[in-house]
Amino acid sequence: MATIRLSNIVKRFGPLEVIKQLNLDIKDREFVVLLGPSGCGKTTTLRAIAGLEEIDSGEIAIDGQEVQALPARDRDIAFVFQLFALYPHLSAFDNIAFPLKAAGVAKNEIAAKVKEVASVLRIGSIIDHMPSAMSGGDMQRVAMARALVRDPKAMLMDEPMGSLDAKLREELRTELKHLHIETGSTTVYVTHDQVEAMSMGDKIAVMDLGILQQIGKPKEVYDNPANVFVAQFIGSPVMNLVDCQCDGNGDVTHVVIGERHVDRFEFSKAIYEKLKAKDFNQKSLAVGIRPEAVLVERQPTNGYIKAEVDDIEPLGPYDIVDLKVGDDVMRASTRSRYVEREGQEVWIHLDENRLHFFDTVSGESLGI
Amino acid sequence: MNHTAAPINPAQGGLSDLSIRNLFIIPTIVFLILINVFPLLWSLYLSFHEWRANSADDPVFVGIQNYREVLNDSNFWDTFTLTAQYVVYAVIGEVMVGFGIALLLNRSMRGKGLITTLLLLPMMMSPAVVGLFWKLLWNPSWGIVNPLLGLPNDFAWLSDPDRAMWAVVITDVWMWAPFVMLLSLAGLSAIPQYLYEAAEIDRASWWFTFRNITLPLVSPLLLIAIIFRTMENFKQFDMIFTMTGGGPGINTEVNAIKLYRMAFQQWDTGKSCAFAYIMLIMVIGISNIYIKYLNKAKQR
Numbered sequence: 001m002a003t004i005r006l007s008n009i010v011k012r013f014g015p016l017e018v019i020k021q022l023n024l025d026i027k028d029r030e031f032v033v034l035l036g037p038s039g040c041g042k043t044t045t046l047r048a049i050a051g052l053e054e055i056d057s058g059e060i061a062i063d064g065q066e067v068q069a070l071p072a073r074d075r076d077i078a079f080v081f082q083l084f085a086l087y088p089h090l091s092a093f094d095n096i097a098f099p100l101k102a103a104g105v106a107k108n109e110i111a112a113k114v115k116e117v118a119s120v121l122r123i124g125s126i127i128d129h130m131p132s133a134m135s136g137g138d139m140q141r142v143a144m145a146r147a148l149v150r151d152p153k154a155m156l157m158d159e160p161m162g163s164l165d166a167k168l169r170e171e172l173r174t175e176l177k178h179l180h181i182e183t184g185s186t187t188v189y190v191t192h193d194q195v196e197a198m199s200m201g202d203k204i205a206v207m208d209l210g211i212l213q214q215i216g217k218p219k220e221v222y223d224n225p226a227n228v229f230v231a232q233f234i235g236s237p238v239m240n241l242v243d244c245q246c247d248g249n250g251d252v253t254h255v256v257i258g259e260r261h262v263d264r265f266e267f268s269k270a271i272y273e274k275l276k277a278k279d280f281n282q283k284s285l286a287v288g289i290r291p292e293a294v295l296v297e298r299q300p301t302n303g304y305i306k307a308e309v310d311d312i313e314p315l316g317p318y319d320i321v322d323l324k325v326g327d328d329v330m331r332a333s334t335r336s337r338y339v340e341r342e343g344q345e346v347w348i349h350l351d352e353n354r355l356h357f358f359d360t361v362s363g364e365s366l367g368i
Numbered sequence: 369m370n371h372t373a374a375p376i377n378p379a380q381g382g383l384s385d386l387s388i389r390n391l392f393i394i395p396t397i398v399f400l401i402l403i404n405v406f407p408l409l410w411s412l413y414l415s416f417h418e419w420r421a422n423s424a425d426d427p428v429f430v431g432i433q434n435y436r437e438v439l440n441d442s443n444f445w446d447t448f449t450l451t452a453q454y455v456v457y458a459v460i461g462e463v464m465v466g467f468g469i470a471l472l473l474n475r476s477m478r479g480k481g482l483i484t485t486l487l488l489l490p491m492m493m494s495p496a497v498v499g500l501f502w503k504l505l506w507n508p509s510w511g512i513v514n515p516l517l518g519l520p521n522d523f524a525w526l527s528d529p530d531r532a533m534w535a536v537v538i539t540d541v542w543m544w545a546p547f548v549m550l551l552s553l554a555g556l557s558a559i560p561q562y563l564y565e566a567a568e569i570d571r572a573s574w575w576f577t578f579r580n581i582t583l584p585l586v587s588p589l590l591l592i593a594i595i596f597r598t599m600e601n602f603k604q605f606d607m608i609f610t611m612t613g614g615g616p617g618i619n620t621e622v623n624a625i626k627l628y629r630m631a632f633q634q635w636d637t638g639k640s641c642a643f644a645y646i647m648l649i650m651v652i653g654i655s656n657i658y659i660k661y662l663n664k665a666k667q668r
Contacts, residue, residue, distance in 0.1 A: 076571070081566060083562070102570055150570075
């Protein structure tokens with residue numbers, strides 16, 4: 001097992017720069033998820049680590065050794081492809097045995113190793129099946145077994161669950177996590193699914209437009225998004241982002257949203273002090289708040305402001321409620337059926353401890 | 369108001385299914401029967417008779433005597449052996465050259481389309497023309513082969529009993545390797561790139577990848593090419609006939625040439641029909657063996 005370090009990676013496809021000066025440090029035994037929308041460069045980054053894609057400049061080090069000039073077969077990493085890339089003319093056993101056979105391992109040793117990894121992944125019963133006779137989940141497990149069987153330095157996975165149905169994904173997510181804990185392999189996992197990222201990653205690296213936007217533990221990235229992109233990409237439903245003005249008259253901070261200047265949230269003085277310390281720009285200030293941090297009351301409550309229910313999405317365990325505050329719409333998540341009907345008047349407030357402020361021009365978080 | 373809609377005719381203005389049948393399929397079937405099915409049955413009938421096509425006598429029924437004569441004549445077995453040698457050499461040569469070129473061409477490169485088209489030219493020519501041209505090329509005193517190979521101008525090819533077969537085989541490979549190349553190229557380009565990436569990740573060497581991925585996946589199409597070339601070479605006539613006429617002596621007298629001589633020079637029509645049927649059965653037999661392999665390869 002190994003560390004992976006990417007320094008100043010640049011990759012172009014023709015005139016298009018798909019990875020821009022990427023730096024990434026992955027520790028031994030760490031499970032890092034590369035998360036981003038399609039076309040953000042995450043798969044290209046993964047393929048560059050594997051050696052399936054040449055980079056234009058920068059350094060890739062595996063276990064401290066520079067490998068950017070080496071072909072994939074000399075990097076000793078395993079790769080699980082999005083569509084599994086099983087050899088269609090070989091049975092599950094032969095697919096898993098392929099890397100061992102290629103390395104010239106003795107026959108009985110191959111049989112033992114394949115059997116062992118097959119039992120870990122619970123595919124013993126389909127070991128003689130051809131890929132054409134396997135379900136998506138089976139193919140995925142066989143592909144994983146093929147990757148694991150030869151003890152690679154690191155596991156790279158390119159949206160390995162992208163083509164599976166939701167129920168199976170949930171199942172495999174747990175399995176994969178356990179597998180990672182068991183094997184302790186350094187893993188880089190590419191996905192556009194934030195649920196996978198949040199649930200499996202030791203760290204999440206959020207990418208957009210070929211740039212690493214933020215890297216951190218799932219909770220850190222969720223609680224302290226570095227910029228507007230990360231704030232809105234992670235979390236479902238997405239974080240509310242509303243243009244606002246802020247002033248600190250007297251003992252309180254007022255955050256005013258909307259054009260009418262009447263919808264005023266009141267917070268402690270500390271908020272204004274912090275904002276002032278960051279030298280904020282009143283003209284490009286936006287407040288961000290996750291739907292679960294929007295507090296909703298059915299009765300007029302002190303310090304709360306009035307809003308009108310625009311839409312209710314009942315999701316089962318909780319409801320998503322669209323609230324009209326002046327010209328702005330904020331989404332809140334409430335207990336099931338707490339809000340009864342559209343058009344109803346409710347009173348809302350924002351959880352002071354979970355406020356985010358962004359500069360809408362730079363897109364950066366002010367780090368409050 | 370009572371507008372009744374006109375009956376809708378789907379083929380209005382065009383041909384009806386019936387007239388398409390009459391116009392296209394019936395003539396085809398008539399021609400097929402006249403020039404294929406009838407001769408096939410007629411020659412089967414003749415193969416059991418003693419008859420000469422250039423005589424006015426009626427065919428005389430002789431049972432399986434023609435077949436017995438062909439199979440008991442050691443000359444025929446020599447011809448079969450010669451033909452088998454020719455088929456094996458030519459098919460091996462075609463596969464090696466054709467598949468080799470296909471491997472080289474199976475990558476994205478400039479002018480690939482043009483190169484492929486140029487390489488396909490030989491197989492677009494008439495075999496008789498190829499035979500005549502190569503007869504000139506092989507000519508020891510003023511053909512181009514000897515100077516190119518640095519051989520003296522008395523180094524005979526087509527008139528040498530041992531080398532004539534090689535010259536014929538090489539000519540055939542020149543003409544038909546492109547066919548194998550074309551089918552191989554189709555097979556190779558159908559192998560998805562990600563399998564090669566997976567093999568690279570699995571740390572397989574080039575040779576291991578070739579044996580375990582390329583070859584098994586291209587083998588159905590390669591087998592089809594081999595079936596076609598075996599059948600064609602088994603009945604090879606025009607190219608060899610224009611090049612050597614079966615000579616020197618009978619050194620390149622393959623089945624079809626022997627058959628031609630028997631039927632149209634010796635006018636031994638009944639026996640030549642029996643010979644032709646024996647050939648037909650052999651070709652069908654060999655093809656079936658291949659097809660069995662093909663089905664096996666396809667199942668994987």
